[in-house]
Amino acid sequence: RKEVEQDPGPFNVPEGATVAFNCTYSNSASQSFFWYRQDCRKEPKLLMSVYSSGNEDGRFTAQLNRASQYISLLIRDSKLSDSATYLCVVNGGSYIPTFGRGTSLIVHP
Amino acid sequence: DGGITQSPKYLFRKEGQNVTLSCEQNLNHDAMYWYRQDPGQGLRLIYYSQIVNDFQKGDIAEGYSVSREKKESFPLTVTSAQKNPTAFYLCASSIFGDGELFFGEGSRLTVL
Numbered sequence: 001r002k003e004v005e006q007d008p009g010p011f012n013v014p015e016g017a018t019v020a021f022n023c024t025y026s027n028s029a030s031q032s033f034f035w036y037r038q039d040c041r042k043e044p045k046l047l048m049s050v051y052s053s054g055n056e057d058g059r060f061t062a063q064l065n066r067a068s069q070y071i072s073l074l075i076r077d078s079k080l081s082d083s084a085t086y087l088c089v090v091n092g093g094s095y096i097p098t099f100g101r102g103t104s105l106i107v108h109p
Numbered sequence: 110d111g112g113i114t115q116s117p118k119y120l121f122r123k124e125g126q127n128v129t130l131s132c133e134q135n136l137n138h139d140a141m142y143w144y145r146q147d148p149g150q151g152l153r154l155i156y157y158s159q160i161v162n163d164f165q166k167g168d169i170a171e172g173y174s175v176s177r178e179k180k181e182s183f184p185l186t187v188t189s190a191q192k193n194p195t196a197f198y199l200c201a202s203s204i205f206g207d208g209e210l211f212f213g214e215g216s217r218l219t220v221l
C-alpha cells in the first residue's frame with residue numbers, strides 16, 4: 001500500500017458545482033497535513049493546512065479524520081480558475097513530507 | 110523578499126554528462142528537499158537535508174548526489190548514472206518539523 005493515495009481523476013465539473021477530494025494515508029503517526037495546488041508546469045503552492053478541528057478558507061474546506069486516516073478537500077461554487085491538480089501532503093513521524101499523486105480538477109463553463 | 114531560487118529554469122544536456130541544479134533559500138529554513146516530477150505523476154523525493162553537513166537519501170536517490178555545506182544552499186547533481194533524467198526537478202525548504210514546504214520555480218531538465 002502506498003503511503004499517501006489519491007484518486008488521480010480527472011474530476012470534470014461545471015462551474016458552480018461542489019466537488020470533494022479524499023486522500024488516505026498509511027502512517028498513523030503522521031503529524032501534519034496539507035493541500036497544495038499545482039498548475040500545469042508550475043511549482044506546487046500551499047492551498048491549506050489541515051487541522052484536527054477542520055478549517056475553512058472561503059470556498060475551500062479541509063478536514064482530517066485520524067480514525068480512518070484520511071483528509072478531504074471540499075471546493076464549493078467551483079470557478080474556471082480552480083482547474084488544477086490538487087496534491088495531498090502528509091508529514092510522517094520522521095518529518096519527511098510525502099506527496100500523493102495528485103487529483104486533477106477540470107472546471108468547465 | 111524571502112524565497113527559494115532555483116537555476117537554471119531550463120537545461121538541456123547530452124547523455125553521459127553530469128549537470129548540477131542550484132537551489133538557494135533565504136528563509137533561514139533548516140530542512141531542504143529535492144523532488145522529481147514526471148508528467149502526470151506526483152512528486153518523488155530524491156534527497157533531503159535537515160541540517161547543514163548532513164543529508165539523507167529519499168526514495169529515488171540512485172544516479173543523484175547532493176551537498177549541504179551551507180544552510181542556504183542545497184545543490185543537486187544529476188550524474189550520468191541516472192538512466193532517465195529528463196524530468197521536472199523541484200527544490201523545497203521548510204522549518205524543521207513543521208512540514209509546510211516552500212518551493213522554488215523548478216528546473217526542467219531534458220536529455221538529448
